[in-house]
Amino acid sequence: MNEAIQSKEVRLISENGQQVLPIVQALNMAIDMGLDLVQINESDPPVCKILDGGKYKFDLQKKEKQNKQNQKTIVTKEIRMSISIDENDFRTKVNSAIAFLTKGYHVKVSVRFRGREITHSKIGEELLANFCQEVSHLVNSSTSAILQGRILSILLKP
Numbered sequence: 001m002n003e004a005i006q007s008k009e010v011r012l013i014s015e016n017g018q019q020v021l022p023i024v025q026a027l028n029m030a031i032d033m034g035l036d037l038v039q040i041n042e043s044d045p046p047v048c049k050i051l052d053g054g055k056y057k058f059d060l061q062k063k064e065k066q067n068k069q070n071q072k073t074i075v076t077k078e079i080r081m082s083i084s085i086d087e088n089d090f091r092t093k094v095n096s097a098i099a100f101l102t103k104g105y106h107v108k109v110s111v112r113f114r115g116r117e118i119t120h121s122k123i124g125e126e127l128l129a130n131f132c133q134e135v136s137h138l139v140n141s142s143t144s145a146i147l148q149g150r151i152l153s154i155l156l157k158p
């Protein structure tokens with residue numbers, strides 16, 4: 001804004017069209033009008049407008065704030081189990097997953113294998129299949145079961 005513009009020439013956009021002017025002449029025009037010379041775009045030469053600088057900054061901040069509010073962040077909740085989970089504990093995990101999915105969260109369901117349990121990976125796959133079947137009415141898409149190290153996991157999306 002004003003003296004912060006470092007170029008010797010600017011492309012000034014005004015009511016009567018656009019023109020390339022020396023920076024000094026553009027600044028004098030802005031001062032005569034009682035307004036500020038605001039750089040809109042950093043090209044060669046920079047694009048500038050004569051307008052109220054305070055109002056322009058306020059409008060930019062307002063636009064940024066509005067864009068920030070419109071962004072939707074995806075939150076992923078994780079539910080961890082082992083292959084030796086009991087029926088009531090399994091039911092509790094399913095209920096918490098249902099609560100997360102109804103709130104719109106993505107849910108990552110993980111089955112952790114300890115020691116030699118990794119040799120029984122079929123049990124873990126069956127556990128995840130049962131879990132998916134319990135929450136299938138709330139799930140639009142899910143990934144296939146992925147084994148990463150000692151953790152078998154699946155991602156459920158509402």
